[in-house]
Amino acid sequence: MNTRTTHEPILHMENIEKHFGNVIALAGVSFDVAPGECHCLLGDNGAGKSTFIKTMSGVHKPTAGSIHFQGRPMSFDSPRDAMEAGIATVYQDLAMIPLMSVARNFFMGREPTVGWGPLKRFDTETANRVTMEEMRRLGINLRGPDQAVGTLSGGERQTVAIARAVYFGAKVLILDEPTSALGVRQTANVLATIDKVRKQGVAVVFITHNVRHAMAVGDRFTVLNRGKTLGTAQRGQITPDELQDLMAGGQEMAELEGSLGGTV
């Protein structure tokens, strides 16, 4: 059942350290993800998740450690480098413009064109068709390609951002807390989208601090705490409660949970 066994990891990060001045944000984190796999990266606020994914997507250069992408050592100079290699990140702000149509957003900065010279123009027909197709494939039926992104729900916007990244050749898709601001139903939609994208063979790195969301789609789970990995577990080898405890730093959380009557 686990697709991981049939694939080599596409992205492998070994003992990554990142220091900002005298602050050690990451103190030796190892992580890998394979095509068709959803690897969840969990951690509480301040655990180093953001720094780690920014290292992965080329925003930060690691202070120490190695990154292998498709079997070769890699060092990305900019997010653009990483993007061109096939590592796409969908940040929480989504890089989308509410006043513009879905199709215009989908192809923003990468517009298809027809004609040549001064008559080279934006190929609206292709843009509209592709947008509708890609969105339908992820289970979203738009009113039309000219519908403004501002009229979409938060979950639908996430899906547009994910569909865009995948369409433009993402091999590794990093999702930065895609479900953190969403309602129950929209969360379910986004999780379903993640599942569909994974089945297309994309390696998904899913950052979250919600154990339930992670358990719903994850193949493997890595917990970060205070800049260190607390370990990686396969699906089925760990219970949600154990994951929760790991994330919150075990002991303290158990005490807190007691005083809150086990509701957290």
Place this chain on the structure above:
Amino acid sequence: MPADSAPTGADERLKTEPFLARLMKRPELGAIAGVVLVTVFFLIVADPAMFTLAGVLNFLSPAAQLGILAIGAAMLMVGGEFDLSVGSMVAFAGLVFGACVVTFGMPLILAIPLTLAFAALCGAFNGQIVLKTGLPSFIVTLAFLFIYRGLSLVGLKWATDGSTQLRGVRDAVEGDVLAPLFSGDAFPGLFVMLAEAGLIDTFKNGMPKVQGIPVEILWFIAVALVATYILLKTAAGNWIFASGGDATAASNSGVPVRRVKLTLFMFTAACAALVAIITVLDSGSTDARRGFQKEFEAIIAAVIGGCLLTGGYGSAIGAFFGAIIFGMVLIGLTYTNIDQDWYLVFLGGMLLIAVLFNNMIRKRVTGER
């Protein structure tokens, strides 16, 4: 592509949007509605002479001069920036053009590109300051509103030994082959033919009352068409909307935001220079008050045309109609018994209504509540 992609075609679960609802989302709707309202008003109130061929061209001329500025302003506003210096730019470019032609005796083939290039350079300077410092373009270009106006005054006095008006442009360009492209009326032959065929009004000697279409109207239409084409049909148009909508998001998606904004500043200034060239050739002189307060009228016309003050939304066609509303009211009032100074009241009122209306449209488009 995996084979499981659904066939394209209509989704039976979706209602087709009513035509009216679709129309309500067009940015230029307000301006077109405004043109209709103003036309109806003057059809009732004004002397019927206003809507003869001569009357229509009469109000389209000032509309065209304002409109070229307004389209430049609209493009820049869609791109998320303002330029308050375009009015002063008209005077400044007029001075440069006048000096080229009269003082240095250049032919138009040199003077016109030089004036346009000079204006574009000034626009680029504006843009660089805005982009480098991150200050609001509103304040930077407000500074240049005064700087360019002052430089025009100083420069004119220097070029004319103390006068603020530079005359003799008409004599200097007499017989220049490019002059008919930028001044006078176009298609005189056609209008003579129409007069002979009895299709348009003529004087007693058989010559047409209207000798042609003033060239600024043709330039106005051309600029509006080019701007609309760029905005709606090219990749650059998408970049303009994106840069104005959210510069960071656009930048993260690979849109060259700085280059887009810089080009827009240059385009807006070049529009001002085009107006300067046309009006200076038309009147045969240039003076320091040329284009006075036109920046505000241009921005108002752009806002009536559906541009949001926050950027990322608007239309060049809207600005086109916005400028026509201005021309109609400015000239139309002379065909009525109404005191012409109502024009200013109208100007402010129109702006207020347009902003309220745009706000409503924006909420509809983005689904905000």
